[in-house]
Amino acid sequence: MADTDQARMGGERRRLDALVIGAGFGGMYALHRARGMGLDVLAIEAGDDVGGTWYWNRYPGARCDVMSIDYSYSFSDEIQQEWTWSEQFAAQPEIFAYARFVADTLDLKRDIHFGTRATAIEYDDDACLWRITTDRGDLFEATYCLMATGPLSVPKQVDIPGADRFGGELYLSGKWPHHPVAFAGKRVAVIGTGSSGIQIVPVVAEQAAHLHVFQRTPSFTLPMRNRPLDPDFVGHIKRHYPGLRAVARHSLTGGVRPISSRPLFSVSPEERERLMEEAWQHSGLAFLGLFSDLLTNAEANEVVADFVRGKIAEVVDDPDTARRLTPRGYPIFARRPCLDTQYYESFNRENVTLMDCLEDPIVEITEHGIRTREREVQVDMIIAAIGYDALTGAMLSIDIKGKGGRSLKQKWADGGRSYLGLVMEGFPNLFIIAGPNGPSALANFILLNEQNVDWICDCIEHMRANGLRAVQALPDAEDRWMRKVTELGGRSLYPTANTWYTGANVPGKPRVFPVYIGGLGRYREICSDAAAQGYEGLEFE
Template identity: 35%
Template sequence: MESEYTLQVIDLDALIVGAGFGGVYQLKNLLDLGYNVKLVESGKDFGGVWYWNRYPGARVDIPIPHYEFSDAKLWKHWTWKQRFPGSAELRAYFQFVADTWDIRDHCVFESYVNSAVWNAETSKWIVKIPGGVTYRATFFLPNTGFAAKRYIPDWKGIASFKGIWIHPSFWPAEGIDLKDKRIAVIGTGSSGVQLTQELAPLASEFVLFQRTPNLALPMKQQEFDKGTQTVPKERYPDLFAGRKSSFGGIDYSFATQKTFDHNPEERRAVYETLWAHGDFHFWLAAYGDMLFSDEANTEAYDFWRDKVCARLDSPRLRDKFAPTVKPHAFGCKRVSLENGFYELFNRSNVQLVDMNETPVVEIIPNGIRTSEKEWDFDIVVCATGFDAVTGGMLDMNIVGRGGIKLRDFWSDGVKTNLGMCVPQFPNMFFTYGPQAPTALCNGPSCAELQGDWIVDALEHIRKNNYKSIDASEEASKAWAEGVAAIANMSLLPTTRSWYMGDNIPGKRRECLIYLGGVPNYYKILEECAASNYEGFVLA
């Protein structure tokens, strides 16, 4: 598909990057409005993160029908098989979306942005793609998401390993023979938990290398038969409309009560109800002060700890997975969902290595050497995550007004307005990026909420014959200060996490997520548009 554009300069109204929820939604809406628009995607097909995440156990942690588009043309004719669909079903859903919306002919796959440079004379973005392709676009719309750039620690000896060494997002479509193999998983984020649940039962020996325990919650997966779904489809319009009033863009929010408004018996009853529901209720439908008061947070952690300890046979495992004193503020690292994860470690062939006690020294031809011993493995899965939130954007070599590089512009701290645009980078809007609700917002909700605002802004520019829109320095400074102020009222900065940029050596430590919740964010966006885009310079 790419060859037909080789050595061409192609003029566009808009160039979209990324074929996940955000990019696909923008493509459909801009096409409906008659824009000349293309979407480029490094993968071979639609799906975004779900195109790449093919590892065993990969699945979404937001239940359907929240994790899908709100277009009735889609949900009236699509039925899910599980409450939490796996990556294969999500890829099938994206195929259905692409066919229903008829967007395939406007996509260029197996392509990525080498550079994107703003040309002030023409008020266009000059975007170079491998193979000699150049796009000249009025609007540049990255939708790279928060997990576009993999991170693998620079351990000595990785190239010497004779077995299979793989990051989960590079899992081959044809799969890997796992039966009776000696397998290691390094990392206890969501991928590490999901991989453990699938690989440990297959392995002759399985070892999980943990630095920080994952304070995971029970998923409570459901299988659907004969078209049944969690929510009757006649309720879908109200459910989708309600996304804007929920903290996380789903259908529930933090309670108005505070933890110690209830006595111990009442409090335990609340915790038990949230726990029994499964998914993120114990996290995002909990008491309103849980993420702000250390005492309240500890109360929630202690309940969580006791639930988990009851599932583990060994005192050592209880101490490593659910220590008496909480290892960090509950809910201030990305919470994962699990199905039988903890019980697996009661098996004789499943072991846990604490990398704080016995760090990885080097990778050797036959496995991993820690400070304590050598471990032999056939397969090592390096589930060490991503340069989250900013990594994908910075990888595109974006250059704004006056030759300023985005990497340099953000070197002393991320600067955006509304978490969607950057001063000195006109006509560039992004979704699911830094200083927006992003990782604390349901992906499809964010894609539609931000996508609608961006499309409306583009229409405002087109109808009023402007050439450019640029975030003001003053508005961006105020937005960054507001994001930091909300974060500093919470327990988030007390915890090392990728929310704060802590997982990448040398990365600046700052809160990358807007913690004000979807309702406040949506209100701010509406007010900005209603005030003729106050905080932006239109020219």
């Protein structure tokens, strides 16, 4: 951007050591670590406060499906001891309050520009720095650019014909308004039955005059069994946080819930049934660690899927509604595992109607509601819980150009690729936090964010101590890592389902499975080994 344009827009010009893009849990910790290293660092955030996804996701019923004691920072014992979670699975207001508490405790907000979105990021080959322009007309120059944009931060827009002429209220679950939304006495439609829709439906069903749930692909969802945390239990956790965190960091998912090493067919049918029934009654989360081969053995997977299908038939009174709610044609847990509170029970209410979009697809949104192939449903409000352009969408929404003017869109034309999910060939000093090629969606995001930020900041300290100006991934190291990610993923059932994991929910997006499935613990070891070998796989200038 020319200086005259910059001046006309009234933006800020500033030279920095590091710029952090995003102030969710990854960006907040990155800012804290970089400040502690003595760097001149600034963070920019599109929202008006910290929290990232939990700033935007305020829809009714929004709740984390990772246990609160896991879904929290581990780097500060002060924060661990001062903050107390109220429930096993925290709701959005509590998680948002936690993010604000951390920001205040660490005095982060003085170095965050809110309401500021990066629009272009361009590398200057000669100066070895990044130039970042924003929608407010700012121009920042930074040696290091840390992308904390998050894997679930770009909601899909409503692309149904006629959406712009709907005369009622239309909301995106991923960009929920910050003012109260009333459902009482209204005819409401929810489009989408992924994890957000499954949380929204029971809450709206209790208040709306009538709720129509438009479902295309039924989801497997398990009972959350949320409950308040007992003060004695919380005290016990706080006393043993160091040991619990050590276990979590080296676990498969970054949590402390048990994960079994037993294959499903190693136990008798009667024992399998008993274990599954116990998990169903205790918490659906227990299913994820019940057997070791659920995502590698299709026959074992089908046994668990059939158990859950049977539960749907038990819970839902109307057999035809139960049939249409029952998922088939893809493995359980190959799509994002959902935990719910009274989701299937909601369809026993007289004011809830399931609209099967496989049997009767949506044609358009009209001025008064939603028209399917066979009928028009008149509603006062539409809630679009239609998901995200996940994993790569946030970074691709910014015009990023690396060495020689090569764009990220070109590099990622066939899907997101990097070395360790952290560094890319051709984009020196551009670091990715919780990117598409690490454990990402399959791990506890907060512990993953901490590990990524620590590795990145250690790498920057190594560079500064050794007079190194720039770092990027070596092409062959990036190729080897991507082959590992692809080969591991191909041994699992994950790529067999049409999900946001594979990009299948966004028309025209490359169909790949870019997530490392080897687990957070093994991933940490690989990253640590690379650093110990003098940052093997990286090229320094």
